[in-house]
Amino acid sequence: MRVVGLMSGTSYDAVDAAGADLWLEDDTLVLEPLGMVSAPYPGELRTDLAAALPPAATTMREVCRLDTRVGRAFAALAARADEELCGGRAELIASHGQTLYHWSEDGVVHGTLQLGEPAWIAEATGRPVVSGFRSRDVAAGGQGAPLVSMVDVLWLRGRPGVPVALNLGGIANLTVAAGAGSPAAFDTGPANALIDAAVRHFTGGRLAFDEDGAMAARGRVDEALLHRLLDDRYYARRAPKTTGKEVFHLPYLRAALEGRGAPAAEDVVATVTRLTARTVADAARSVGATEVVASGGGTRNPVLMAMLRAELGGVPVRGSDALGLPSAAKEAYAFAVLGFLTVHGLAGTVPACTGARCPSVLGSLTPGRHALRLPEPAATAPVRLRVGRSPAAL
Template sequence: MRVLGLMSGTSHDGIDTAIVDWTPAGGVLTGTILATGERPYPDGLRARIVAALPPGEVGMGEVCALDTLIGQEFAEAARTAGPADLICSHGQTLFHWVSGGGVLGTLQLGQPAWIAERTGLPVVSDLRVRDVAAGGNGAPLVSYLDLLMLNGLGGRAGALNLGGIANLTVAGAAIAYDTGPACALIDAAAPPYDEDGVLGAAGKIDERLLAELLAEPYYALEPPKTTGKELFTASYVKETQLSRADLVATLTALTAETVAAEIRRHALDTVVVSGGGVRNPTLMGMLRERTAARLVLSDELGVPADAKEAIAFSLFGWLTAHGLPATVPSCTGAVGARVLGTITPGSGPLVLPEPLAEAPVAIRFL
């Protein structure tokens, strides 16, 4: 089954796409990656998304407009991605309702009816909320793919995604959680992003400010836990007298130190890294300075670093279509594993494959 995964993360810069042909056999799920790509958001829409993020306040009219406009952009990304049998769309997270140490709700916009109407294909969407309803954090969902991908690596292995927010999955312990910001604060200080880590490399780390930022209570919370731009808002970068280069260098060091601290905590010796942050050599260099773990790009395991989350959502679509759960309760904090999402039919009758009795225990990519 060819499943198109659509993903836009906490960097909200565009829509990542991945078409994967999934074939199960003997407990091993083989994914043949047929195509990957990215569709940037139009500047005007991206500005409206940014304005709607916390601490911004918008009315229901703007929420309705964003749901439609984002849905139309996802629909166009799907239409031009290539042939598929099913689409799985993450949408765009606008709010993750965290209170009292738990997640009470989550909101992803991007109306799937636009995708189904434009492509004629059924669409799995709204995946995170089922895990939240089961008492989970709704994140990091990618831990399901991570644990399959890490299976067989040996040693103490982990998977790290450096998107807007950084998340870490630890094999063996089977836990996963958001460590804190990855590129979110760096991007806010050097919009749209610090290309090639140039500003971070040119600046000097302000140790006093870094110490203040490291005192954020979130870092001391025990997993499972999740965070987002509701906590790490742009206000982090506005109240400072530092030069922009020094601020970017300090925020890059914040990401490196908070991630490295968790790698050291679990004594990991191999970490598979993905996400846009791998393209920032300054961030990767600071991370290597702070940990003895071997950092391996997910590309070496057959998963393009820039498309890993879109590939994960392709996997989730395949799992949902076959009646299989796509969550790991020890990673999200839910009371049990759940089949994720809702399904919007395409242009014809909704026909799903026969449910599978057993989930895959290993994964490989071609």
């Protein structure tokens, strides 16, 4: 089955689309990557998304408008991905949407909101669309995240030691895929969220992120500020746990800076970069990681990656590209996999990773332009994922 996976993360800067050929071989799900295309959100849409995110107030009018505008942005990229990556032969679109709010209180997730009305995608492409992946896991008592843990567990199963998959988006999450115990997954805390917030603040919006870690490289870590940030209760919570930009945002950083005079911008950026590296490394050590397989936008920040390697000591860190999944597109591929599982009647969650009571078939299905014909339900669920090529291409 040819599937287009659509993803926009908590950095809300762009929409990514990955094309994949997916098929089952006995107990193995095989994924052939077909490539990735990406499109930045129009500047006005990105500004309006930022203005609507907590702790800002918003209106139902604005939520409705954003739902439509995000849906149209996803639809345009899905149509392009179908043509450019799948030769106009995609059979399914799997859309994560844009997270606007993740409702968590005292470690319990009560709801989650992703915008991007799937009807626009179905209308633009003519393909059926699976969307709304997270809510079913929340309804089953889970955190609704990290959903990529299902793919990580299948993908890294069988590697020696305790491999850990790490995603560095706005928020960092990791999956413990193997080892002596059960799989586990959780958000470790901010990845780029506070770095981006600091850069935008100190440059007056001129820069949106720390390109190549340039600001952090010029700064010095403020140890007192770092320890104040590390005192956040989130880091001591037991997994499974999730968080988001409704917690780690500019007002959060401003509160930590209160009473510290006028710190140098570069020092603040260096400090929050070290915060990400320290909290990720602490989390990886706590689960006995023997290797870290990293993906996401944060892997393009050489200062962050150098800090992470230093914090991890001798634990090797490699990009997911080394194992066949392009780092920039890994989450888009993951949602292509989750969409494939859904239409085959297969669960897309690992309860040990999300905290749910049971595995769930995820998402809602929006029909395409033609009669909806779902594949026969799979007889057995896959126990591993192999990144490879179709026999016809060999």
